[in-house]
Amino acid sequence: MKVSIVGCSSYDNELVYNAVKKAINDIDFEIKPNIKVLIKPNVLSQNTPDQHVTTHPSVVEAIIRIFKEHKCKVMIGESSGFYQEGGTNKALEISGIKAVSDKYNIPLINLETKPIKDINDENAVVYKNPKISSLIFDADLVVNAPKLKTHTLVKYTGAVKNLYGTIPGGIKQKLHVLAEKEEKFTQILVDIYQNIKPQLNIMDAIIGLEGNGPGSSGIPKKTGFIIASKNAPALDIVASEIIGYDPLNIFTNKYCIERKLVNPAEIEVIGDKRIINYKKPINVSKIPPWLIKWVSGLAIVTPYSIKKKCIKCGICRDVCPVGAIKLAPYPIIDKKKCISCYCCHENCPHSAMNLKGSPIFEALRTIKQTLFKTR
Ligand code: SF4
Ligand code: SF4
Incomplete structure (x- = not known):
């Protein structure tokens, strides 16, 4: 289970492209040509790139370029908030992701508008009937592209948490009622993860968000990394440690280990794992x-x-x-x-x-x- 950490000092398009390419090579990810690829960024809400709440468009652009070089059919899918006027569409526009999709002429899909796949998962702990956008299952490859951030409810948000955005809006809201507390809610996140398990995870950790994230109350924090892995919880274990957490105190990590979705002993870190302490959220x-x-x-x-x-x-x-x-x-x-x-x-x-x-x-x-x- 390789986790690559590649230094990247800014959002300059060429720097980011080279860093993402190196990270993909480091983890021995083989890109198959002509496949259908869905990129799932983190577009939590309607924020501009300089707020660092959302995955930076240059990271999404680098992923698009790399897969287009292999003649893949690339698309971007996200479900952010339905409660803001303009919803996910406006969030994708403000975050700069729409401009990137226009530039490369690739579909930008609001997951709210797609049919839902009803899943029965006997192995789920809390959310035994996950309702996930069907588009996730239509793709040959899901590239999960989270942002490194702190989180007031679950302390840290990264690769596993980013998949919460594959659940259409109103259902996300109801799940908070089903699971009020951090422990139960993170079990839901792992229930969702185990039904998607994206094969490639590329984190925007160039500038993360510390303090009371994951929204606009967080504070941008220069961190300087692109982090990648084929295994989302392996990436999260490494990334949460980088920002100064004991990875076992992050419940998504803990539950993924308990469910044998990741084995920390098998994680091989490639690159410079420097600790960059983030201010923690009030929690x-x-x-x-x-x-x-x-x-x-x-x-x-x-x-x-x-x-x-x-x-x-x-x-x-x-x-x-x-x-x-x-x-x-x-x-x-x-x-x-x-x-x-x-x-x-x-x-x-x-x-x-x-x-x-x-x-x-x-x-x-x-x-x-x-x-x-x-x-
Ligand atoms: S607290 Fe924020 S979301 Fe609520 S009404 Fe005021 S500006 Fe709007
Ligand atoms: S923190 Fe309390 S007031 Fe705010 S959205 Fe949740 S339940 Fe409502």
């Missing part, structure tokens, strides 16, 4: 579990809107899976209904939905930082 999981139990529901992190930034667009209200937000005229959150999924925070396009810990949460965080010297 209850930073507190030791025994302390959480002890203080029961008091150590919580809740969203709140920042009036100075808020334009009262209502996206947070529309995306909330449990209807906990109303606009009057600014968002008001019903804390009793809130399940702490952080969808509102993740999807606010104006960084106007922030998160804050309760006084007990903040006290515990300070204690933990002092005792364990964590960030």
